[in-house]
Amino acid sequence: MDQVEFQIRRSVEQVEEGTDLAPKFGADGLLPCITTDAETGEVLMLGWMNSEALKRTIETGEAHYFSRARQVLWHKGATSGLVQKIVEARVDDDQDAIWLRVRVAGSGASCHVGYRSCFYRAVPVGEDAGKPLKFTEDQKTFDPNAIYGDSPNPTQL
Amino acid sequence: MDQVEFQIRRSVEQVEEGTDLAPKFGADGLLPCITTDAETGEVLMLGWMNSEALKRTIETGEAHYFSRARQVLWHKGATSGLVQKIVEARVDDDQDAIWLRVRVAGSGASCHVGYRSCFYRAVPVGEDAGKPLKFTEDQKTFDPNAIYGDSPNPTQL
Numbered sequence: 001m002d003q004v005e006f007q008i009r010r011s012v013e014q015v016e017e018g019t020d021l022a023p024k025f026g027a028d029g030l031l032p033c034i035t036t037d038a039e040t041g042e043v044l045m046l047g048w049m050n051s052e053a054l055k056r057t058i059e060t061g062e063a064h065y066f067s068r069a070r071q072v073l074w075h076k077g078a079t080s081g082l083v084q085k086i087v088e089a090r091v092d093d094d095q096d097a098i099w100l101r102v103r104v105a106g107s108g109a110s111c112h113v114g115y116r117s118c119f120y121r122a123v124p125v126g127e128d129a130g131k132p133l134k135f136t137e138d139q140k141t142f143d144p145n146a147i148y149g150d151s152p153n154p155t156q157l
Numbered sequence: 158m159d160q161v162e163f164q165i166r167r168s169v170e171q172v173e174e175g176t177d178l179a180p181k182f183g184a185d186g187l188l189p190c191i192t193t194d195a196e197t198g199e200v201l202m203l204g205w206m207n208s209e210a211l212k213r214t215i216e217t218g219e220a221h222y223f224s225r226a227r228q229v230l231w232h233k234g235a236t237s238g239l240v241q242k243i244v245e246a247r248v249d250d251d252q253d254a255i256w257l258r259v260r261v262a263g264s265g266a267s268c269h270v271g272y273r274s275c276f277y278r279a280v281p282v283g284e285d286a287g288k289p290l291k292f293t294e295d296q297k298t299f300d301p302n303a304i305y306g307d308s309p310n311p312t313q314l
Contacts, residue, residue, distance in 0.1 A: 004286050009314045016270050016312055019289035021280060024313075032189045034200055041198015043191055043247075046254040061283030086283070090200075090276035091290065093268055094312040097203040099276045111250055113173050119247035119256045123178060126218030126243070129161050132176035133248065155173055155251040156181075157166045 004055045009095075016093050024096040025051060030066055031096050035110065037117075038087035038101040044110035045118040047076075049098060061086045063100055069154035080147050081106045107141045112154060114140030161212045166252075173250050181253040182208060187223055188253050192267065194274075195244035195258040201267035202275040204233075206255065218243045220257055226311035237304050238263045264298045269311060271297030 007020040015022055025031050030048040037044055047065035049057065053073055056064040063084035067074040077083030084102035091098055104110055111118040115137045124131040164177040172179055182188050187205040194201055204222035206214065210230055213221040220241035224231040234240030241259040248255055261267055268275040272294045281288040 012310055012312050012314065015314065019278070019291070021290055032203060034191045034203060036193075036198065036200065041193065043193065043200075043256045046189055046191060046249060046256075058280060058282050058286045089280040089282050090293070091278055091280050092203060092275040093270045093272075093277070097275075098280070099200045113250045115250075118249040118254075120250070121176070121248055123215060123246040123248050123255075125215050125246050129215045133178055134176070136247070153169055155169045157169065157172065 004058045006051070015095050021091065022095055023054060023091065024094065031098065033065065033098040033100060035063060035084060035100045035102055038103050042117050043119050044104070054098065057086070058089065063102060067154065069156060077105060082109055084110065109141040112144060112148065114142050114144045116141050161215045163208070172252050178248065179252055180211060180248065181251065188255065190222065190255040190257060192220060192241060192257045192259055195260055199274050200276050211255065214243070215246065220259060224311065226313060234262060239266055241267070266298040269301060269305065271299050271301045273298050
């Protein structure tokens with residue numbers, strides 16, 4: 001396993017059409033990461049990565065994020081056991097977003113609220129615009145209180 | 158079709174476990190939107206929405222984004238014809254990210270470089286960490302020059 005080094009962004013052609021990994025992090029040092037279930041294609045979560053989280057993810061083959069709530073590097077599953085093993089990682093055209101296709105250990109959940117996916121509510125659109133959100137998962141896969149205990153909830157108002 | 162109004166964020170319970178749509182936009186007024194092919198589950202792109210883009214998306218059933226490069230509301234497909242019709246929209250636990258499952262008109266492409274998905278390159282991980290990116294689509298679905306002509310490339314270094 002090589003130490004991962006990112007390349008310097010020199011041209012649009014290099015970034016879009018080349019084979020260099022030259023990611024662009026935002027003003028806050030982070031880029032968004034889409035994580036999907038490698039089997040079903042379901043979007044499990046949208047996380048954020050700083051440079052270190054992306055390097056660790058690539059080097060270990062397990063998803064690492066930067067927790068904006070706690071402001072720390074976060075090895076997903078270190079507390080809950082729900083580690084995300086990477087089946088495939090992708091980068092987008094301008095290299096400011098990552099897509100991970102993963103297999104999740106344990107119960108398979110990825111959401112701190114207890115659901116499989118963080119995206120457990122549908123937003124009615126078109127003719128149904130303005131109606132209440134609809135739950136798409138009818139039960140939680142684990143009890144967050146049992147797993148996380150007194151840890152603060154990461155959701156911020 | 159109702160005019161869509163967002164709710165005020167009052168409590169973690171309301172945001173995570175309720176049926177109110179109470180989205181949280183970042184300091185820049187934007188939130189990330191993951192757009193996947195409703196049939197295959199493939200991630201097509203990661204876009205950004207401001208409040209107006211999210212409202213228009215919900216009201217029309219077609220994806221609208223906020224272009225960070227051009228700093229304008231962007232009805233996806235208005236130039237290229239590759240409109241994204243929403244099959245299902247979802248919101249995540251803390252309501253700071255959106256997931257759209259779409260059907261794309263025309264050639265089915267969503268990437269300005271000409272590929273179907275913006276995520277057309279794999280990042281080697283684990284034992285292969287540090288190796289060059291690998292292309293996962295071997296041909297473009299359209300010729301960007303023919304469609305976009307002299308429009309500036311949205312990729313920023």
